[in-house]
């Protein structure tokens with residue numbers, strides 16, 4: 001029950017509250033059934049947004065049922081983008097959605113994998129923590145899962161902890177998580193509920209929506225001892241009253257707890273659709289909490305409105321070696337959406353495979369673009385194509401943003417074509433080069449372990465007065481997130497600066513070059529960090545805003 005409440009909240013950047021609104025943290029689990037990729041992350045983030053917009057402090061966590069300790073060691077074909085938090089966790093890309101929707105920061109505690117759960121249990125076993133007991137899935141693994149969930153709620157900082165469980169109910173891998181949910185639901189009664197996301201397919205041949213997959217999925221859930229409280233049904237056609245009644249009857253939920261989740265034009269519309277369906281109200285009622293005041297969503301609505309009604313369009317090339325994978329550059333694509341809305345335009349991302357670009361076809365491939373972004377990456381594949389694209393952007397005054405490997409390639413290109421260092425390279429690709437303009441960081445030289453061993457997470461960066469970077473951020477000191485092993489080789493810095501490429505952002509602790517720019521160029525920026533991890537709906541990233549602005553201006557110049 002709600003304590004006598006003081007509604008004044010002072011959430012800090014992590015979304016934590018200082019004044020308690022509810023006496024006891026509430027736990028909401030979001031599971032999936034029927035098929036994967038139904039959008040549990042977006043539903044979780046949308047519900048969180050609605051609760052946050054009512055003044056509650058909310059955080060979201062993802063439990064992933066794979067054995068990797070984190071997704072940092074998986075390639076983008078396996079797992080899409082690896083998202084990085086301020087505290088240096090390499091995480092599932094859903095954490096990016098959580099941060100972008102809620103404008104909060106997440107941390108190590110927000111993404112738990114089966115690998116991490118087992119690692120922790122095995123470490124405890126080796127330390128003798130279990131006092132001679134046989135260590136088993138139940139209770140030891142399930143206890144560890146519950147501990148990881150409650151960790152976020154334990155200090156009372158959050159009114160709601162929403163926990164999204166990866167995979168699909170019925171998977172062997174998900175069983176311990178579902179069992180942990182069953183136990184928590186049993187122990188916490190009114191403070192815990194389960195939302196199950198299913199698919200209601202439309203059969204064009206018979207012109208009908210089908211509820212059977214949802215019924216079966218809930219049955220499978222029941223076999224594991226869990227009765228979901230709310231069903232969110234993904235569908236391409238509206239669910240009419242009969243269908244809702246039928247699902248409610250077969251799945252033991254109230255009709256108003258059958259929530260339609262119809263395909264949306266943009267993910268940012270989903271909180272508004274969920275509000276129309278009253279998902280937040282149903283949740284609050286089930287947790288015996290007040291359903292007033294209504295969520296304050298004016299700014300969010302204005303954002304969605306602008307997003308759906310752009311005044312113009314700019315085309316920006318996204319150059320990378322994973323462009324065929326929708327999720328590989330997720331945060332970059334979302335950052336462009338935020339920045340486009342800030343510029344009253346839409347950004348059409350033209351995805352160009354870096355392996356297909358060379359000096360002969362570069363004009364044909366990139367000639368119509370208003371801006372060029374060269375993506376992060378690892379290894380040799382596609383590097384020469386990235387360098388060719390950067391040369392084109394530099395020589396033709398096309399706005400350019402290079403991120404991480406994209407920045408490193410910009411340094412290589414400038415070295416080769418402006419400084420005359422023909423063999424300029426990164427030692428990641430050519431360890432023998434005589435011009436190692438990008439080299440392994442001192443602290444990385446002895447690192448042999450793969451997982452979690454790069455320079456990860458937020459580091460300070462000081463911006464040089466008079467630079468484009470300083471003008472974009474309107475600050476002299478920033479913090480940005482990193483994920484790399486190589487860096488600009490400062491032995492070459494004086495030569496670069498003399499030749500016109502300036503270091504405009506420096507890490508004050510180690511003197512690492514974090515930003516390079518070319519003042520002679522209309523808009524040319526390379527960043528060693530990942531600005532895309534920090535862009536949110538409420539706070540679009542200054543580099544993306546200004547890059548898109550430069551692209552709009554180029555488009556207007558060409559049009560006139």
Ligand code: GLN
Pocket residue numbers: 375376377378379403404405406428483484485486487
């Ligand atoms: N491969 C480069 C490095 O490790 C760049 C990494 C990246 O783009 N995230 O430094």
